Amino acid sequence: MNERDSERVLALLMEQGYRIVSLPEEADLIVINTCTVRKKPEHKVYSLLGRFKRLKERKPQLKIVVMGCLAQQEGERLLDRFPQVDMVLGPDRVDEFTKGLEKAIDGDRVCMIGFKEDPSQRVLLPPFRSPRAYVNIMQGCDNFCSYCVVPYVRGPEKSRPSQEILKEVRLLAKEGVKEVILLGQNVNAYGKKSPGELSFVELLRKIAEIPGIERIRFTTSHPKDLSEELILAFKEIPQLCEHIHLPFQAGSNKILKMMRRGYTREEYLQKVERLREVVPEIAITADVIVGFPGEEEEDFEKTLDLIERVRFDGLFSFKYSPRKGTLASRWPDDVPEPIKARRLEKLQSLQRKITLEKNKALEGKVLEVLVDGCGEREGQLRGRSRCNRVVNFMGPLDLIGKIVWVKIKEGLPNCLRGELLLEEKEVLYA
Numbered sequence: 552m553n554e555r556d557s558e559r560v561l562a563l564l565m566e567q568g569y570r571i572v573s574l575p576e577e578a579d580l581i582v583i584n585t586c587t588v589r590k591k592p593e594h595k596v597y598s599l600l601g602r603f604k605r606l607k608e609r610k611p612q613l614k615i616v617v618m619g620c621l622a623q624q625e626g627e628r629l630l631d632r633f634p635q636v637d638m639v640l641g642p643d644r645v646d647e648f649t650k651g652l653e654k655a656i657d658g659d660r661v662c663m664i665g666f667k668e669d670p671s672q673r674v675l676l677p678p679f680r681s682p683r684a685y686v687n688i689m690q691g692c693d694n695f696c697s698y699c700v701v702p703y704v705r706g707p708e709k710s711r712p713s714q715e716i717l718k719e720v721r722l723l724a725k726e727g728v729k730e731v732i733l734l735g736q737n738v739n740a741y742g743k744k745s746p747g748e749l750s751f752v753e754l755l756r757k758i759a760e761i762p763g764i765e766r767i768r769f770t771t772s773h774p775k776d777l778s779e780e781l782i783l784a785f786k787e788i789p790q791l792c793e794h795i796h797l798p799f800q801a802g803s804n805k806i807l808k809m810m811r812r813g814y815t816r817e818e819y820l821q822k823v824e825r826l827r828e829v830v831p832e833i834a835i836t837a838d839v840i841v842g843f844p845g846e847e848e849e850d851f852e853k854t855l856d857l858i859e860r861v862r863f864d865g866l867f868s869f870k871y872s873p874r875k876g877t878l879a880s881r882w883p884d885d886v887p888e889p890i891k892a893r894r895l896e897k898l899q900s901l902q903r904k905i906t907l908e909k910n911k912a913l914e915g916k917v918l919e920v921l922v923d924g925c926g927e928r929e930g931q932l933r934g935r936s937r938c939n940r941v942v943n944f945m946g947p948l949d950l951i952g953k954i955v956w957v958k959i960k961e962g963l964p965n966c967l968r969g970e971l972l973l974e975e976k977e978v979l980y981a
């Protein structure tokens with residue numbers, strides 16, 4: 552979501568004649584887009600602000616903007632604590648970026664935070680056209696999982712009008728975009744609060760009708776709201792890619808309850824089973840937290856057990872950190888740091904093994920790949936399979952933006968290496 556906001560600001564600025572520079576020392580304007588979901592990224596912002604303070608001492612005309620969740624959370628306090636900051640902009644005020652910047656250039660210190668009633672957004676295309684584009688379909692969240700700051704910093708859940716989303720996707724398709732990634736904290740709840748609005752699956756169907764859109768993905772799905780209708784949509788809508796990001800957060804019912812997630816491990820496993828029954832080749836990725844308050848060794852073992860049962864295609868794993876204002880922050884953060892670190896390492900090493908085994912199992916298979924850029928080696932291209940795996944292969948630059956078939960030669964820990972095929976062959980959705 553932050554990535555899409557950064558794209559929108561970049562598009563706004565480029566419209567105004569701004570250009571990207573390669574070093575902060577060369578910049579006249581620095582925009583830091585922030586996230587407060589965990590402690591680590593928040594600390595990074597403070598250290599960047601320290602670095603940019605020194606730059607500003609040497610170059611007083613430099614303007615520094617902090618946007619995103621931290622801006623929303625800290626508001627005026629950021630201006631008080633950091634005299635080098637010229638503007639603080641909340642995530643719901645991105646469209647007002649230029650208005651605020653004009654004031655900042657005139658010497659004001661600007662703070663624009665808070666939520667707007669109207670969830671409509673100005674459609675802005677990123678200045679660099681990739682064949683893949685992010686599209687916000689919802690903002691905010693009403694779930695209040697006990698550890699999570701998102702409902703506080705991103706406000707209540709609001710769905711963007713479907714007409715506006717469809718208009719944006721049509722525009723993207725005209726620009727050559729082939730894959731759209733629909734963004735929201737809980738996309739399954741799309742439209743539920745807006746009478747007369749399309750449901751999420753209806754929205755997916757409408758997007759699939761737009762000529763040129765060959766792939767659709769979405770993130771994030773909340774397990775409690777993953778409906779049978781959506782599971783069946785994977786089979787019914789050809790453009791819907793065989794990948795779902797379905798965070799489980801913990802494998803123990805005791806912890807899930809304290810997290811206020813609204814499902815049990817058994818319910819989660821049932822949803823996974825049903826998904827695989829309908830779409831056997833589906834890739835499943837998830838988020839998981841270790842060291843939540845009260846997490847004992849046996850709870851953690853249940854998390855490991857769930858990972859072994861599901862055999863995820865990828866996992867994003869985090870150490871719990873208390874976030875201001877959340878319910879869990881009122882409880883003692885009682886898992887000591889070294890234990891959190893040990894659990895995280897154990898979990899990640901299990902997942903590395905599973906990912907590598909899954910990647911190796913793809914050796915010899917032919918995958919459909921949307922080429923989105925250059926790989927790390929000279930002459931190498933990079934793309935993603937329908938299941939969202941990164942695939943590197945040698946090929947000419949004019950394939951960027953196209954869908955090709957690649958025969959997998961080697962499954963590596965974080966990606967696949969393959970060979971470009973000139974004809975479609977036995978395509979597998981992986």
Ligand code: SAH
Nearest residue numbers: 588698699736771798838839869870871872
């Ligand atoms: N809406 C998404 C998650 C958004 S936040 C969902 O419901 O799944 C992204 C991830 O950050 C979460 O899935 C969670 O794993 C992690 N996270 C959120 N708050 C955290 C905290 N206080 N400590 C550690 N990890 C956290």
Ligand code: SF4
Nearest residue numbers: 692694695696699701
């Ligand atoms: Fe946070 Fe839970 Fe909402 Fe996800 S669903 S954004 S974890 S409160």
